[in-house]
Amino acid sequence: MEVKTRAPGKIILAGEHAVVHGSTAVAASIDLYTHVSLRFPSPSENDDTLIIQLKSVALELSWPISRIKAALSYLGCPFSSTPTSCSAESARSLAALVEEENFPEAKIGLASGVSAFLWLYTSILGFKPATVIVTSELPVGAGLGSSAAFCVALSGAFLAFSGSVNVDMSHQGWLMFGDNDLELLNKWAFEGEKIIHGKPSGIDNTVSTYGNMIKFRSGSLTRIKSDLPLKMLITNTKVGRNTKALVAGVSERSLRHPDAMSFVFNAVDSISRELSNVIQSPAPDNLSVTEKEEKLEELMEMNQGLLQCMGVSHASIETVLRTTLKYKLASKLTGAGGGGCVLTLLPTLLSGTVVDKVIEELESCGFQCLTAGIGGKGVEVCFDGSC
Amino acid sequence: MEVKTRAPGKIILAGEHAVVHGSTAVAASIDLYTHVSLRFPSPSENDDTLIIQLKSVALELSWPISRIKAALSYLGCPFSSTPTSCSAESARSLAALVEEENFPEAKIGLASGVSAFLWLYTSILGFKPATVIVTSELPVGAGLGSSAAFCVALSGAFLAFSGSVNVDMSHQGWLMFGDNDLELLNKWAFEGEKIIHGKPSGIDNTVSTYGNMIKFRSGSLTRIKSDLPLKMLITNTKVGRNTKALVAGVSERSLRHPDAMSFVFNAVDSISRELSNVIQSPAPDNLSVTEKEEKLEELMEMNQGLLQCMGVSHASIETVLRTTLKYKLASKLTGAGGGGCVLTLLPTLLSGTVVDKVIEELESCGFQCLTAGIGGKGVEVCFDGSC
Incomplete structure (x- = not known):
């Protein structure tokens, strides 16, 4: 049995x-x-x-x-x-x-x-x-x-x-x-x-x-609930990180710069809300999949900037960002940061050849690449x- | 004459x-x-x-x-x-x-x-x-x-x-x-x-x-008025940019995401005010030069993240950031972004050997490096x- x-x-x-x-x-x-x-x-x-x-x-x-x-x-x-x-x-x-x-x-x-x-x-x-x-x-x-x-x-x-x-x-x-x-x-x-x-x-x-x-x-x-068929490239930098220390680092920065960081957290809140509106179905607006993907890419880029502002990025994450940027793909770290994984949205209309090239280039840096359907x-x- | x-x-x-x-x-x-x-x-x-x-x-x-x-x-x-x-x-x-x-x-x-x-x-x-x-x-x-x-x-x-x-x-x-x-x-x-x-x-x-x-x-x-003897490495990426298009791009992003971007601009405002307080003399607080430099580095890193959130970074800027990060130096783009120049704070106690190494590495990427006293x-x- x-x-x-x-x-x-x-x-x-x-x-x-x-x-x-x-x-x-x-x-x-x-x-x-x-x-x-x-x-x-x-x-x-x-x-x-x-x-x-x-x-x-x-x-x-x-x-x-x-x-x-x-x-x-x-x-x-x-x-x-x-x-x-x-x-x-x-x-x-x-x-x-x-x-x-x-x-x-x-x-x-x-x-x-x-x-x-x-x-x-x-x-x-x-x-x-x-x-x-x-x-x-x-x-x-x-x-x-x-x-x-x-x-x-x-x-x-x-x-x-x-x-x-x-x-x-x-x-x-x-x-x-x-x-x-x-x-x-x-x-x-x-x-x-x-x-x-x-x-x-x-x-x-x-x-x-x-x-x-x-x-x-x-x-x-x-x-x-989402019917948007999203696909992400997940790049594992394999850089181990200490989640507790990263969380504590953000809190300390937030104590040192309470005004600025409070605006940063509010900006992230707006981004998360917008993002969930975009992916929600039935969609409040009548955007095409490509338009939605473009919105998501922009929101991801914005969120990544704010994460960098919080100080949780890492040289390995920057390498992934720089690499995917060359192919005009939007990326953000996911999770604690300081290494870990980076998400890259793979738009529906992106050719498989480009995906292969990005993966090849990222893997040549020693990273592990996974592609995954989302949601x-x-x-x-x-x-x-x-x- | x-x-x-x-x-x-x-x-x-x-x-x-x-x-x-x-x-x-x-x-x-x-x-x-x-x-x-x-x-x-x-x-x-x-x-x-x-x-x-x-x-x-x-x-x-x-x-x-x-x-x-x-x-x-x-x-x-x-x-x-x-x-x-x-x-x-x-x-x-x-x-x-x-x-x-x-x-x-x-x-x-x-x-x-x-x-x-x-x-x-x-x-x-x-x-x-x-x-x-x-x-x-x-x-x-x-x-x-x-x-x-x-x-x-x-x-x-x-x-x-x-x-x-x-x-x-x-x-x-x-x-x-x-x-x-x-x-x-x-x-x-x-x-x-x-x-x-x-x-x-x-x-x-x-x-x-x-x-x-x-x-x-x-x-x-x-x-x-500042008596703080600041020194910056200025890296000219030599990537030409269209300032008007970059400014317009931020405005458009701000129309698409009014809430998030308004928080981002407010965060930048706080950072600029903090930064001017740190460099102002007589200083409101009694920080040492090194403490002030550390504050400035953190504020520069935060500002850079927010500029990335506005979408005005560029692959060449990311390369400079990633390179200086390896030496634990804080950098931000200066001016319009999309290429142009990147600032890296050179702390008073930083050894000349490190500065030389950073410059050598940046110049090997085809960038032009200048060091300058500030203010x-x-x-x-x-x-x-x-x-």
């Missing part, structure tokens, strides 16, 4: 950093996915192990179910039909379980993800043997929401078997969850994100769950092995 | 473009000069020609005084103790005089400068033979105020002999004009600028006349041949 899920990554289209200071931001799903395959051993296999394989980072871990039970059941936690937060005590037990697996030093950053997996698995499905295989098209730690996609895909797979959601197991191909089920799934994924990030905003898991686009401001999220579906599930 | 003058170029430290939309801007003089030497033939030479040599552009023109007189005196214009505007009719006569000289096609852009020269010369000194030699350390058309420095240096030299200013001709070395004389000189220079630029802001000639720094907003200029003296005059 096998179930597969896939959950998309996300990008911030506008408003990163400024959102911390009260501005609107807009996030969108990308059609790059984290895939989860969940398989239970048949009774004849008489297996008693929980195995997780993280294919894209070449990590495999396994625990005897009895070991997990011993570590967790005394806390009275797992098995819960409503999403529950992992207590500090449970977190310690999970971390101990993960530690027993002797993580290679280089992969220690993934330990909290494995804790989240164990929490979600045992909370939703209890103590039963299974093999969970995770593959991902999303680079880890690049600001594309890989950890949220991981938690969403896991939650989707576990819930599909939990009996707490309604899914038609006889359906062929990818299947969307119902609205109530998505809400439950999103809450569970958020609990997983909390284990990984401490205080996540909830944006990444919400985008990965529902897909499409989301406008958010001061903690409140609004889903935006597609959220998490989906598949039962019949055809996916 | 010879008189020499020198008049400095200028840079915009903050607020270009936004100033058109009501924000404050700050300009400063740079210690790169346009030099004028004015020599009258001795009576024995019995010369009857007005000669101008523009050394830095290898252009020499001359007219018989009788020819100039015939072309202009019927208009009843020249000889005026107060600065007068060149009428459309006079402008046509001047242009005809200049045209007779068969300008090489490549230098046709200098024709209006020669008209301005003829206007200032004949208005202030009438119809007498002389040789005027102009040399300049300022690149032409790069936004460093070369035309204003030209008009200021010419006006200074002509006025020094006109009897309408008080200068001590027995003084040795460079000599400053008195305040009233500077006012007169500045007005004349402005008349020259009008011939060259149509509707100049008056900022360039004012900075070149008075030196130091000037804060301006909605047409009103305030001189700022120095305005126009000066010299009589004794020692200058």
Whole structure:
């Protein structure tokens, strides 16, 4: 018996950093996915192990179910039909379980993800043997929401078997969850994100769950429906950044220059609102796709200037900007900045030859290029092995 | 009998473009000069020609005084103790005089400068033979105020002999004009600028006349006194730009995105005000030179981001930014953008080795690098041949 899920990554289209200071931001799903395959051993296999394989980072871990039970059941936690937060005590037990697996030093950053997996698995499905295989098209730690996609895909797979959601197991191909089920799934994924990030905003898991686009401001999220078929080039500079330090840097700059920075945050707020109006369908204005793309390019360029004004750009980001500018393409950093990923809008009418040339030039700088459709579906599930 | 003058170029430290939309801007003089030497033939030479040599552009023109007189005196214009505007009719006569000289096609852009020269010369000194030699350390058309420095240096030299200013001709070395004389000189220079630029802001000639720094907003200029010994690297990208198109582009963007752009202009206004507070002496706060430099660097970086948001950056400017960023130096475009010049603050404690390396790297990109002290003296005059 096998179930597969896939959950998309996300990008911030506008408003990163400024959102911390009260501005609107807009996030969108990308059609790059984290895939989860969940398989239970048949009774004849008489297996008693929980195995997780993280294919894209070449990590495999396994625990005897009895070991997990011993570590967790005394806390009275797992098995819960409503999403529950992992207590500090449970977190310690999970971390101990993960530690027993002797993580290679280089992969220690993934330990909290494995804790989240164990929490979600045992909370939703209890103590039963299974093999969970995770593959991902999303680079880890690049600001594309890989950890949220991981938690969403896991939650989707576990819930599909939990009996707490309604899914038609006889359906062929990818299947969307119902609205109530998505809400439950999103809450569970958020609990997983909390284990990984401490205080996540909830944006990444919400985008990965529902897909499409989301406008958010001061903690409140609004889903935006868009039929605009946007395509972005995502350039991963591979420059690691310290998100906390970058966020703190913007706050410090904002204390040093309160007037100027407050205008900057307000400008970003206007840009995010305009951008969400442009992509919203039915569109308030009757612009053609090309006109909309031009508007978006201008808004991206403006937002990038404001991010530079906040001081979160980086030489590697500037290199991407300069390169894409040569081809008259608009780019902006996405997420924390200081490295990470850069978005470049690929207009519908842009020739594939130009795209190939830009990618070739960017990759020759040592960057990783991904192209992605923007604002597609959220998490989906598949039962019949055809996916 | 010879008189020499020198008049400095200028840079915009903050607020270009936004100033058109009501924000404050700050300009400063740079210690790169346009030099004028004015020599009258001795009576024995019995010369009857007005000669101008523009050394830095290898252009020499001359007219018989009788020819100039015939072309202009019927208009009843020249000889005026107060600065007068060149009428459309006079402008046509001047242009005809200049045209007779068969300008090489490549230098046709200098024709209006020669008209301005003829206007200032004949208005202030009438119809007498002389040789005027102009040399300049300022690149032409790069936004460093070369035309204003030209008009200021010419006006200074002509006025020094006109009897309408008080200068001590027995003084040795460079000599400053008195305040009233500077006012007169500045007005004349402005008349020259009008011939060259149509509707100049008056900022360039004012900075070149008075030196130091000037804060301006909605047409009103305030001189700022600074004792801060600032040094800038000025990188001329040599990319020609169309200032009018760039200004129009910002206005159009501002019509398309009125809310966002209005916040952007307000942010620039705050930055210009902060910057002028930092450089003002006596300083309102007791910051060290290094602390002030750090503040200025941050404000320059912020202003540059906002200029990028207005859409007036250029690939060549980005190249300069990316290069100087590698050395942790802050840069911003100065003037119209779209090419032109980029400023990089050179902190007092920066080693000469680093400066040399930055310059070497920038020059290897085909750019021209100049280093300049900021906020120095305005126009000066010299009589004794020692200058």
